[in-house]
Amino acid sequence: MRLVRVAGDSMSPSYRSADLLLTRSVGPAGVRRGDVTVFRHGGLRLIKRVVGMPADLVELQAGRLFVNGEPVDGSPRSRGAYTQTWLVPGGSYFMAGDNASVSDDSRVWDQPFVAADSIETVVARRLLWPRHLRGFTPGRRTAAVDRVA
Structure with a gap:
């Protein structure tokens, strides 16, 4: 188990900036669609949701994601809208932030796929802290907390 602190609003409203998350190792089962993961991409440590699996x-389309023809958010297709498509290669994943308007993710990256070996952990749960302590990080424990965008 590992603690990470969220920095930024790309996963809002699921996770907000300064939330403290408990994560677990990926393990032999790997990750599943819908898992929120912490991974390395372009030299940064990021937190995003697994949207696309290998194959x-x-x-x-018009700002909405569809996987294998099914809408990710339940929204219908827009007639006549430009559609960009990706086929997720083996051993890779397509990642997206829950807050599409501010998320820097697979939808906009030049290299849109995250290799399985770049995924460090999967979010197990958010730790609840009193509001007045959300910005507080104990001095001796900062090494155990990573900031992820």
Whole structure:
């Protein structure tokens, strides 16, 4: 188990900036669609949701994601809208933040896929802290807490 602190609003409203999350190792089972993961991409440590699995067809149409023809958020398709598509290669994943308007994720990256070996942990749960302590990080424990965007 490992603690990480969220920095930024890309996973809002699920997780907000300064939330403290308990994560677990990926393990032999790997990750599943819908898991929120902490991973390395482009030299940064990020937190995003797994949207596309290996061999999935991911489509972005009018700002909405579809995986294998099914809407991620339940929204219907827009007639005549431009559609961008990706076929997720083996051993890779397509990642998206829950807050699409501010998330820097697979939808906009030049290299949109995250290799399985780049995934460090999966979020197990958010730790609840009193509001007045949310910005507080104990001096001796800062080494155990990573900031992820």
